[in-house]
Amino acid sequence: MLSCKEVTELASRRQDGVLPLRTRVAMRLHLMVCRMCTRYVAQLGFIRRVMAVYREREEVGKREGLSRDGRAKIREAIRRESEK
Amino acid sequence: MRVMTESPESVEQWLELYGDSLFKFALARVRNVQVAEDLVQETFVAAIKARDSFEQRSQVKTWLTGILKHKIIDHQRRCAREQNYEDADTLFDELRQESFDASGHWQIDVAQWSNPDQALEREEFWAVMNRCLDELPEKMREIFLLREMEGLSAEEICKALPVSSTNNVWVILSRLRMKLRQCLELRWFNRAPDG
Numbered sequence: 467m468l469s470c471k472e473v474t475e476l477a478s479r480r481q482d483g484v485l486p487l488r489t490r491v492a493m494r495l496h497l498m499v500c501r502m503c504t505r506y507v508a509q510l511g512f513i514r515r516v517m518a519v520y521r522e523r524e525e526v527g528k529r530e531g532l533s534r535d536g537r538a539k540i541r542e543a544i545r546r547e548s549e550k
Numbered sequence: 551m552r553v554m555t556e557s558p559e560s561v562e563q564w565l566e567l568y569g570d571s572l573f574k575f576a577l578a579r580v581r582n583v584q585v586a587e588d589l590v591q592e593t594f595v596a597a598i599k600a601r602d603s604f605e606q607r608s609q610v611k612t613w614l615t616g617i618l619k620h621k622i623i624d625h626q627r628r629c630a631r632e633q634n635y636e637d638a639d640t641l642f643d644e645l646r647q648e649s650f651d652a653s654g655h656w657q658i659d660v661a662q663w664s665n666p667d668q669a670l671e672r673e674e675f676w677a678v679m680n681r682c683l684d685e686l687p688e689k690m691r692e693i694f695l696l697r698e699m700e701g702l703s704a705e706e707i708c709k710a711l712p713v714s715s716t717n718n719v720w721v722i723l724s725r726l727r728m729k730l731r732q733c734l735e736l737r738w739f740n741r742a743p744d745g
Contacts, residue, residue, distance in 0.1 A: 469654025471646070478724035482697065482704055502660040509731050512666045516679060517698035524578040525676045531570025536587035540569065543591050544561050547598045 468496045470503050477507045481514060561598055568611050572618055579622050579695055581684060589625060593618045619700075623710060626692050630711040638718050641690060641725040645732060663739045675738060682733035686726055693719060694726045 468476070473496050476485060485493070497504050519525065532540070572593060576586035596617050597604075604613055651657045669675040683691065696702045696710065697719075704716035704723075713719050 469650075470656045471650045471654035474728060475721075475724045478727050479720050481727075482720060482723060502656045505660045505662060506731070509660070509663060509666075509734075510727055512663065513727060513730055513734070514698070515667065516670065519670050520578065520679070521699050524574040525679070530574070532573045532587060532590065533583070536573075536583075536590075537565065537569060540565055540587070540591045540594055541562060544565060544594050544598065547595045548561065 468492050470496075470500060470506075473497070473500070473503045474506055477503075477510050481510065561594060564597070564610060564614065565594060568614055571611070572614060575615060576618060576622060579699055580625065581688075581691070581695075585625065589618060589621045592621050596621070626696070627710060630689060630692070635689070635711075635713045635718060635722070638690075638713075638722045638725070641687070641722060642729050645729060646725075649728070661735055661739060663735070666739070669738060678734065678737045682730055682737065685733065686729060690722050690726055693722050697723060 473493060476489060476493050479485060480493075497507065569590060572590045573586055576589045577583065580586055580589065593614055597614055600617070604610075649656065649658050686694065693707055693711065693713070696707050697704075702710065704719040707713060707719050708716055713722075
């Protein structure tokens with residue numbers, strides 16, 4: 467029987483590839499009797515959905531764009547490069 | 551028509567049109583304002599140099615984003631060269647020790663999160679999520695972002711960064727997810743159980 471610690475690692479690994487059949491079965495058996503691991507697996511699934519939304523909306527907080535200084539610096543770099 | 555026939559002002563117009571969205575794209579991946587701005591600058595400079603190879607049939611924004619993606623990976627590779635990932639095994643050891651007993655079973659309560667998806671629409675949730683991401687060790691976070699943002703496999707991450715093995719990547723990802731889970735539970739779900 468897998469330990470909870472092992473199941474948490476496998477739950478993550480499952481998000482990054484396919485687990486061998488034997489491991490998948492062992493994990494399923496564990497999840498049938500372990501409420502905490504079932505929650506953990508669901509929560510990792512949630513974090514994955516969060517990251518999908520983060521990727522889509524680029525949820526980086528209140529920063530909507532370049533700073534005024536940053537934009538001016540880039541404009542200057544564009545001019546310099548264009549004159550070469 | 552090829553872009554090489556356009557005036558330099560066009561690139562400045564691109565800055566106005568796409569500068570902010572390129573910046574957000576970079577910031578979401580490197581999580582450092584200064585680095586993100588520098589990468590956007592490098593992108594525009596590279597775009598001027600590569601104008602000849604740009605075909606009008608592709609979208610300017612897509613083309614610029616493609617250049618930026620390479621710049622981001624180059625930046626991450628450059629930073630990673632100065633670091634090592636040997637300490638992956640001890641990453642968040644404390645959290646694991648307090649989470650599991652000697653036989654590897656939970657000794658903390660994994661709380662039930664009610665209606666977690668509702669949080670996705672809340673601005674306050676994203677402030678918490680960004681804080682949780684910022685608290686991850688930078689070099690480890692890059693691995694997580696490459697996986698989640700670019701969809702790179704463990705093998706591809708090993709090629710992009712000097713991580714010794716795919717197993718090491720899996721270990722790092724597993725620890726980071728555990729840490730993020732704990733952070734969200736403490737900072738969001740325990741404080742706002744109704745989501």
